[in-house]
Amino acid sequence: MKRDVNFNRLAVFVALVRAGSFTAAAVQLGMTKAMVSQHLLRLEQELGATLIVRSTRRMALTEAGAAFHADCVQLLEQAQAAIERIGDRRNTPTGTLRLTTSTDYGMAVVAPALADFRKLHPQLSMDLVINDQISDLIAERFDLAIRIGWLRDSSLRAARLGGFRQLVMATPAYLAEHGVPRRPEDLAAHPWIAMSALNAPLRWTFTRGSGTRRVVRMRQAMQANNAAAVRALVLHGAGISVLPDYLVQEDIQAGRLQVLLAQYRVPEGGIYAVYPDPQPPAKVRGFIDFMRDRLASR
Structure with a gap:
């Protein structure tokens, strides 16, 4: 039969046995002697068994109390270990x-x-x-x-x-064939490779150091759904596009791609x-x- 037991009383019971008296247990637990006695009485009622027999001078565990005490000590140790493991996970990368x-x-x-x-x-x-x-x-x-x-x-x-940063990019071979855009508006005459995942892949705002803003609508030639695919198309001379700096640093250093309109900035991500x-x-x-x-x- 299932019994409803207040688990807080287990800690009081273990502390009482460890202290050896109600008075000493009350001091250790920071409660009154009467409260310790009441917790024990309620625990015995919830269990339906006597755990400790006491007289005016001494107390002793019953057979049931001794067995229950051993189980409680083990249970509380396991609970403490679980608490410490949670603390370790909070402080040390694991898993x-x-x-x-x-x-x-x-x-x-x-x-x-x-x-x-x-x-x-x-x-x-x-x-x-x-x-x-x-x-x-x-x-x-x-x-x-x-x-x-x-x-x-x-x-x-x-x-x-x-x-x-986002950079306007093209290959040197493409620029040699189609010319180098000098102004943001010049981009509208070039085939644009759109990043379809963006909310407005064909509309770009260019800002100069003075704060001047220019909005240009591009002419889509191709589109792809991620930056790596857009980069591959640009590298193969399909047109011009905007690419994130983390993806093209090696291409720029190796001369495979060239930054256009470097005096302008497009929105950073x-x-x-x-x-x-x-x-x-x-x-x-x-x-x-x-x-x-x-x-x-x-």
């Missing part, structure tokens, strides 16, 4: 870090960062899921997502890690860690700090 991000940023930045982060914490396992769709972090049991661009409204928590847990464990906090420092040093 599996499961995260998701977009294809282009995941391949170019997050995967190398994860490899280096694990070198610092070899006890961690890593589970990286690359997906250009917005994942449901709670339903799919992700610890966090690294998201690029502009965040949508969400009940999730977010921490900004850094930002990235943010890099965010998004996570569902209001009190994220150490593995999440640690990776967020690691990524923030890594991006700041680039």
Whole structure:
């Protein structure tokens, strides 16, 4: 038969046995002697068994009380160990870090960062899921997502890690054949490779140092749904497009791509860690700090 037992009384019972008297137990527990006695009486009533027999001078465990005391000590030790393990997880990265991000940023930045982060914490396992769709972090049991661009409204928590510039790019061979745009308006005459995942992939605002703003509508020649695909099309001479700096640094250094209209800036994007847990464990906090420092040093 199921019994309703107040588990707080177990700790009082164990403290009473350890102290050896109601008076000493009351001092240790910070309560009155009468309260200790009342807790024991209620516990015995809930169990339907006598645990301690007492006289005016001494007390002793019954046979049932001795067996129950041994079980209670073990139960409380297990509870304390569980509490300590939670504390360890709060302070030491452990378990599996499961995260998701977009294809282009995941391949170019997050995967190398994860490899280096694990070198610092070899006890961690890593589970990286690359997906250009917005994942449901709670339903799919992700610890966090690294998201690029502009965040949508969400009940999730977010921490900004850094930002990235967007650069107008073309190959030297394309420019030799079609000419170099000198003004933002010149881009409208060139075939544009659109990033279809953007809200307005053909409408771009260019800002100069003086604050002058120019809005240009492009002429779409092709489109792709992620930046890595757009980069591949640009590299093959299909036209001009805007690409994030983290994806084209090596192309610029190697001379495969050329930055156009460098005196202008287009809107910069943010890099965010998004996570569902209001009190994220150490593995999440640690990776967020690691990524923030890594991006700041680039």
